[in-house]
Amino acid sequence: MSALKNLTAEYALRIGDTSLVLGQRLGEWCGHGPILEEDIALTNISLDLIGQARAFLTYAGELEGRGRTEDDLAFQRDERDFRNNLMVEQPNGDYAHTMLRQFFVSAFHYYFFSELCKSKDTTLAALAEKSLKEVTYHLRHSSEWIIRFGDGTPESNLRMLEAIDTLYRFTGDMFASNDIDNELLKAGIAVDMTVVYANWMKKVESVFAQATLTVPKDCFMITGGIKGIHSEHLGHLLSEMQVLPRSFPGVEW
C-alpha cells in the first residue's frame, strides 16, 4: 500500500512538473504577444497550468509524507529531480513554436486527463476532471492557430515547418512510461499511454490535415524527462524561477 503511495506520488509529480514548466514558459510571453488578445489568452493558459501544478504538486507532497509543500517541490528541487517531459521546457521561439508546443501538449493533456478521470485514485480523478475543462480550451485555441499558420501565408507555413522540425522529436517523451506506470496501471491508478498516444495521433493528423501540414514519419524520439534527464534549457528556466526562495531560505512571501 505504502509502495503504491510512493509510486503515485512520483506519478503526480510528473503531471505537476509538466504543467508547472509549461506555465512558467508561457509567463515569459507576458506583454510581448503578437496581439493583445493573445497576450490575454497566454496569461490565461499559464494561469490554468500553474493552478494544475499547484494541485498535483500538493498531492504529490501529501502522498510522499515528508511534509513538502507545493512550493518546496517547485522551488527547492534541482533539475535532475524534475519529472516534466522534454517538450514543455523547450524555449518559446517565435509564435509558431509556442503554439505548436502548446498544441502538442494540450492534445496530450486532453486525452491524458480524459483517461485519468477514470482513475481509481479519486484525488487524481477529481484533479483530472477539473484540468480537463481547462485544457479543452487550450486545445481549441492552439488548434486554431496551427490551422491558421499552416494554411495562412507562405511565411507562416514555413515557420510551422521549422517549428515541426524543432519540436516533433520531443513528442515521444510526453508518452514515455516505465515500471511506475506499469505498476500503477495494474492497480487502476495510472492511464494507459498507448491509448493516449493513439488518440493524440488521430487529433494531430486531423488538425495537420486541415492546416495542410504533414505529420513527420520515422522521426527519432528523444526521451528522458521521467528519469530527470533534460535538455539544457530546463536549468536556466529553474534558476530564474527559483531565485527568490533560494536566495532567502526559509522565509514567507
Place this chain on the structure above:
Amino acid sequence: MQAISEQEREAQFQAKIDRGEIIEAKDWMPERYRKQLIRMMSQHAHSEVVGMLPEGNWITRAPSLRRKAVLLAKVQDEGGHGLYIYCGTETLGISREQMLDDLLSGKAKYSSIFNYPTLTWADIGAIGWLVDGAAIINQTALAKCSYGPYARAMVRICKEENFHHKQGYEILATLMRGTAEQKAMAQDAMNRWWWPSLMMFGPSDANSPNSDELMRWKVKRYSNDELRTRFVDRTVPQAENIGLKVPDADLKYNEQTRSYEFGEINWEEFFNVIKGNGICNKERLMARKKAHAEGAWVREAAEAYAKKKATKNAAA
C-alpha cells in the same frame, strides 16, 4: 427642419451636461470633446497595456506558486482593461490600429509611472498597492464622467482594481512581518514608488492646462490636487498600519482639515519622465514595437486564413 448653428448646438450640449445627462456614442458632441476623450481614453488603454511590462518582469520570478498565480491573474485583468477601454474609445470613431500606431510613434502617451523599473519583488507589492490604489481614485472619479462608454468601463474595471490593491498591500504586509532583509526590501520599494504614485494625478491645479474645459464638460469631476490629497489621506494610514515609513519629511496631519499636508513634488522629475528621460521609457516603447513587429506575420497569417475561409464558404 431648420439648421441650427454650431454655437447653439454647443450650448444645447452644455445644457445637457449641466442637467447631469450622460453623453452616448451616437449623440452629437463638440469635436473638441471627442478629441479630448480620445486622448484620455486611449492614453488610459495604453497605460493598462504598457503596465503589463513592469509587472510581467516578475511573473517568472514570483517567489511562490500562489503569488505567481495571483500576479498572472492581475496582469491578465490589466490586458482585459486595455482591450475594454480600446473598444470604448473606438465608439468615438478611431480604430485600434490608429491608436496603436500613435502609441508606437510616441504621439500618444501612457502613464509615466510605468517608466520606472521593477527592481525587487517588493515592487510588485508597491505597484498593486500604490499604483492600482492611485488608479482606483482616478477611475472612481471617471466612473461619474459625462461620457457613458468611459464611465461604464470604469465601473467594471474598478471592481478588479480593488482586488489588485488588496493583493499588493498583502505582499508588502507579508514582507513587513518577515526578516530584516524583507522589511528593507519593502521600505525601499515604498521609497521609490511613493512620489511617482503622487505624480500619477498629473500636474498641480495651477499647472493643468486641460482642466477647466474638462471640468465644464464633467469629464473631470475633481481637480488633480483634490484627487491627490484623497489618495494621500487614504494611503498614509495603511502604510503606518504595516510599519512602512512615508518618505516625506514634510508630511503632517492637519486636525482642522482632517487631511494630510505633504511636501512638494519634484516636478522637474515628473516632466523629465514624461519627456522620455525615465529609466525605462525607451525599453517600454521598444518592447511594444518589437512585439508589434514580430507579431506582424502572425496577424497577416490570421487575416489570410480568414479570407481563404470566407472564399471557401462563399463557394460552398
